[in-house]
Amino acid sequence: MTQRTLAALLAVPLFVALGLYIAISPLPYVTYAPGLTVNVLGDNGNKPIITVQGHRTYRDSGELRMTTVSVTERNAKLDLFTLLRTWASRDDAIYPYAIQYGDSGSQQQDAQQGQVEMVTSQDSAVAAALTQLGINIHAGIEIVGVTPGMPADGQLQVRDILRSVAGHPVGPKTDVGALLQAVPAGTPVPIVVDRNGHRVRVSITPTTKAGHQVVGITLQVGYTFPFKVSVAIPDNIGGPSAGLMFALSIYDTLTPGSLTGGQVVAGTGTITADGTVGEIGGIQQKIAGARQDGAHLFLVPPANCADALGGDNGSMRLVKAPTLSKAISEVQAWSANHDAPLPSCGASS
Structure with a gap:
């Protein structure tokens, strides 16, 4: 058996193995x-x-x-x-x-x-x-997400409409994050929301995350109907x-x-x-x-x-x-x- 023939015989299974590896390896794509x-x-x-x-x-x-x-x-x-x-x-x-x-x-x-x-x-x-x-509608700030395990979990709910934070009225253009930052660390913050047609008052102590005081809510412009x-x-x-x-x-x-x-x-x-x-x-x-x-x-x-x-x-x-x-x-x-x-x-x- 010549050296060239031996090399070819050894190469074939290597190429087959490589092809199979490529075929079954995860590739960086998604399907729709x-x-x-x-x-x-x-x-x-x-x-x-x-x-x-x-x-x-x-x-x-x-x-x-x-x-x-x-x-x-x-x-x-x-x-x-x-x-x-x-x-x-x-x-x-x-x-x-x-x-x-x-x-x-x-x-x-x-x-x-x-x-x-x-x-x-x-x-x-x-x-x-x-x-x-x-039909007339009224814009406000709505809670569209509550992060599990964060201070707001169990107190605020998705679809709550914010009415006030730390005693300050909340409207469509209110910077709620700034209101939370103005409260001394460790201090409970009174928050008032409208929930299913009822006024609800809670008190939440923010936690610090990445240097900012947060309660764990996601906000969007929402509406009162x-x-x-x-x-x-x-x-x-x-x-x-x-x-x-x-x-x-x-x-x-x-x-x-x-x-x-x-x-x-x-x-x-x-x-x-x-x-x-x-x-x-x-x-x-x-x-x-x-x-x-x-x-x-x-x-x-x-x-x-x-x-x-x-x-x-x-x-x-x-x-x-x-x-x-x-x-x-x-x-x-x-x-x-x-x-x-x-x-x-x-x-x-």
Whole structure:
């Protein structure tokens, strides 16, 4: 046996072993797949997702479906074979790990952030729907997250509206952090909130973290409404991208008749209190999920139109929805005539 032949025989298993190692080793990517869709006009268990106290409601047989994306978790280990299967799927996608999760964080932090964004999107949706109906709302500072184990845990709650901190009134532009910093270390801080229509007073002693006095709450601009509207989505769904569909469902619930004409409409998009619809991620997977669940019309944020054209929408129409008001008029026009001219996501979008 020549030296060259011996070297070749030794090299073959080494190359095979190297190939197998590469194939099964974790790679720095995440996958996107169509997630579940939820009819926001329907029920979560045996309870309506949209519930209203203090205002007449109107139920109908139509469906307004929020859409989701199934993303591999932060600690998932994806090998080459898994990524190749995903790459071969028309409805799935692959993205670099850093784009989805960055350089730091944990699954617990991801879940907490998703829930904060969900609370914020629901409140903005209520504000947008009521504003569309000409109902007055009032802005304030709302608690959208309470950190477990921190001083506020067990005393303050998500959706509490801050009214005063350390004796100072709190409004939409109040710097709550500055009020906490002004209190001597170790001193209990009186805090007053509105909770479910009742005034609640608590006393919390801040802790010091990174040189700042904190109580462990996440704040956003929130709103006080003249009646109560609740959105009960399963706890495993987070993020801000269902805002538009929440707002449409609330509007439909508070107005006579069926917005969809009894048909199935899906969509996505963040929403602000003034009704502006914003960009989201995973548009192609959301389109696929809506198509699979029988939607015939899909509302797309204008900023997502170009990417939406790469999704497999089948016969489902893709319609641009820049605002809540436009989305309402588009759904109404479509429900009256499925061939009605609408601002679609086309080649010129």
